[in-house]
Amino acid sequence: MSNALDTTFAALADPTRRAILTMLLEDDMAVTDVAEPFEMSLAAISKHLGILTRAGLISQEKRGRVKWCKLEPDALRGASVWMQGFGQFEPVNLDAFERFLEIELDPGTAEDPAT
Amino acid sequence: MSNALDTTFAALADPTRRAILTMLLEDDMAVTDVAEPFEMSLAAISKHLGILTRAGLISQEKRGRVKWCKLEPDALRGASVWMQGFGQFEPVNLDAFERFLEIELDPGTAEDPAT
DNA sequence: CGCATATTCAACCAAATGGTTGACGAATTG
DNA sequence: CAATTCGTCAACCATTTGGTTGAATATGCG
Numbered sequence: 001m002s003n004a005l006d007t008t009f010a011a012l013a014d015p016t017r018r019a020i021l022t023m024l025l026e027d028d029m030a031v032t033d034v035a036e037p038f039e040m041s042l043a044a045i046s047k048h049l050g051i052l053t054r055a056g057l058i059s060q061e062k063r064g065r066v067k068w069c070k071l072e073p074d075a076l077r078g079a080s081v082w083m084q085g086f087g088q089f090e091p092v093n094l095d096a097f098e099r100f101l102e103i104e105l106d107p108g109t110a111e112d113p114a115t
Numbered sequence: 116m117s118n119a120l121d122t123t124f125a126a127l128a129d130p131t132r133r134a135i136l137t138m139l140l141e142d143d144m145a146v147t148d149v150a151e152p153f154e155m156s157l158a159a160i161s162k163h164l165g166i167l168t169r170a171g172l173i174s175q176e177k178r179g180r181v182k183w184c185k186l187e188p189d190a191l192r193g194a195s196v197w198m199q200g201f202g203q204f205e206p207v208n209l210d211a212f213e214r215f216l217e218i219e220l221d222p223g224t225a226e227d228p229a230t
Numbered sequence: 231c232g233c234a235t236a237t238t239c240a241a242c243c244a245a246a247t248g249g250t251t252g253a254c255g256a257a258t259t260g
Numbered sequence: 261c262a263a264t265t266c267g268t269c270a271a272c273c274a275t276t277t278g279g280t281t282g283a284a285t286a287t288g289c290g
Contacts, residue, residue, distance in 0.1 A: 002130075003130065004125075005130070006129070009124050009127040009128035009163050010118075010124075010125075010247095012194075013124035013128055014119055014247090015249085016248090017123055017196065021201065022200075025200070031267060032265085032266065040249070041249075041250065042267070043250075043267085043269085044248070044249055046248095046267060046268060046269095047248075048248090062266095064257060064266090065256065065257040065258065067267065068261095069265075073201040073202040074202070076202065077202070080195065082133075083127075083195050084195065084196065084257080086186070086188040089229055112195050129278080141248095145237095146233085146236070146238095147237080153277090153281090154278075156250095156280065157236085157238090158237085158238075158279085158280080158281080159278070159279055161237065162277095162278075175239090177235090177286095177287095179285090179287065180236065180237080180286060181236065182236075
């Protein structure tokens with residue numbers, strides 16, 4: 001129904017969630033501390049953290065009664081790479097990418113769908 | 116209420132819209148031709164194109180009765196830069212992109228123009 | 231002109247999203 | 261033990277999203 005890019009981009013589309021990620025860039029944080037700067041309920045932040053967790057962008061580990069949130073920046077790699085395919089910042093790479101696309105989008109030339 | 120990153124990421128969160136962007140990478144296309152591979156109404160595609168246009172990811176120019184859609188990859192730059200803040204990803208990893216695109220085009224995940 | 235083609239608009243709908251509040255379980259502290 | 265703190269859950273609500281259909285608006289063509 002929804003693949004990794006769906007959930008990644010959807011998670012990033014909310015400014016509260018992007019702000020949370022930015023905060024976590026500095027250090028791991030407890031849920032309550034993540035929520036503190038925001039003018040919304042703890043439950044709302046908890047939901048946002050759940051979305052970020054399901055997207056793989058953060059991980060949560062409970063130690064005692066405190067749940068620590070940790071950034072997982074590798075989860076952004078897929079989305080980043082996808083976007084770089086469109087960033088025609090380097091013409092050479094674009095050429096290679098377009099060649100690849102011609103092969104990929106043509107059912108006749110595709111050899112190994114793998115999985 | 117919503118900034119550029121909001122609309123960019125939200126636009127990218129939909130698989131139909133990402134597929135449209137991928138198609139436009141190959142060439143400019145008319146609205147009807149964009150819609151052709153998808154199993155949804157022309158009006159639905161028209162809405163998607165409106166969202167992509169408002170996000171700045173494509174531009175539309177009407178010539179005669181045909182409206183041409185053109186990729187505007189520079190609009191991705193802001194989002195790309197934002198994501199780079201979370202980790203130095205390899206500039207352009209075509210292999211990785213290929214893997215993700217295969218997932219994108221894999222029949223059985225959402226609506227699929229290749230089928 | 232009259233008709234077909236290209237695209238959008240308007241109204242509508244179901245489902246998802248982002249928020250609230252209050253109750254709850256689990257861990258810590260006094 | 262009792263009280264408190266941490267965080268989630270459940271129910272609810274308003275708004276947005278992604279789709280539909282049918283009518284409307286251009287534009288091009290014979």
